[in-house]
Amino acid sequence: MVQAYNFLASWQLFPEKCTFQFGLAPKSGNYKIESIKNGHALSISINWVNIENQAFYTQYDVVPDGEIRPFENQELADTIKAEILNASAIQTTFIKEEQIILEVLHEILPNGYLKLTQKGKNKEGNPFSNIEIYHKQMSVLPYASSVGSVAIRPTKEGVIKHKALSAMEEQTNMQLDQIKQQIELLAKQAQEIRKRKELSLLIYEARLSFKPQIGHIYHVYERNDGSHMLSLVGPHEWGGAGPFKQFISSVKLLADHTWMEVN
Numbered sequence: 001m002v003q004a005y006n007f008l009a010s011w012q013l014f015p016e017k018c019t020f021q022f023g024l025a026p027k028s029g030n031y032k033i034e035s036i037k038n039g040h041a042l043s044i045s046i047n048w049v050n051i052e053n054q055a056f057y058t059q060y061d062v063v064p065d066g067e068i069r070p071f072e073n074q075e076l077a078d079t080i081k082a083e084i085l086n087a088s089a090i091q092t093t094f095i096k097e098e099q100i101i102l103e104v105l106h107e108i109l110p111n112g113y114l115k116l117t118q119k120g121k122n123k124e125g126n127p128f129s130n131i132e133i134y135h136k137q138m139s140v141l142p143y144a145s146s147v148g149s150v151a152i153r154p155t156k157e158g159v160i161k162h163k164a165l166s167a168m169e170e171q172t173n174m175q176l177d178q179i180k181q182q183i184e185l186l187a188k189q190a191q192e193i194r195k196r197k198e199l200s201l202l203i204y205e206a207r208l209s210f211k212p213q214i215g216h217i218y219h220v221y222e223r224n225d226g227s228h229m230l231s232l233v234g235p236h237e238w239g240g241a242g243p244f245k246q247f248i249s250s251v252k253l254l255a256d257h258t259w260m261e262v263n
């Protein structure tokens with residue numbers, strides 16, 4: 001079961017990355033894999049919401065040892081076989097009347113996504129292949145999915161979960177947006193402080209022939225030898241950079257003795 005570690009998570013569906021040859025594609029979904037029975041089995045729970053906002057839920061357990069075992073949902077299959085192929089792949093096979101009716105390959109992609117490839121036959125006996133792509137969730141997030149994996153029906157429990165999870169998603173998304181805005185503001189403030197610090201270091205290393213006053217505007221020039229100079233005279237008064245190599249910026253001394261660039 002150590003090899004199944006990468007799969008143990010709550011995975012959220014990427015509807016736009018999926019392809020379905022059979023069944024209606026869900027508009028949102030969650031596929032959760034947990035370790036149970038002291039690590040000897042896996043619990044797979046599936047939630048999904050269709051385009052008509054109907055909520056569905058199902059859950060089943062597998063022992064990924066390659067042995068054929070009775071399946072709890074006899075409507076779908078008589079037996080099931082699950083096998084860990086390697087650290088990045090788990091194969092699950094559903095069998096009914098000694099015939100394979102559905103194969104589900106779980107694969108961890110190089111980018112960390114979970115890919116589910118479902119192969120089976122529809123009611124007319126024609127083969128189909130559905131591909132679902134999920135990304136890992138660090139916490140329990142809304143909905144869930146999987147149209148072809150198990151026979152599932154709308155339930156009162158599913159509707160209740162859908163409504164509750166929808167409300168939770170709206171609230172947490174709003175809180176996350178607020179935190180994101182705060183982070184962006186702090187990042188902007190940090191960038192402005194860093195810029196003022198760099199400008200202040202440049203000015204304090206420059207040549208000063210007078211004592212700057214807080215709140216006053218001065219002008220920084222680069223001299224021909226690469227050093228800098230703080231001047232009372234602006235570039236418009238020189239008619240350009242004046243006797244210097246180039247004009248750098250107009251600046252103002254703040255109360256904390258840092259310098260701020262001004263237009």
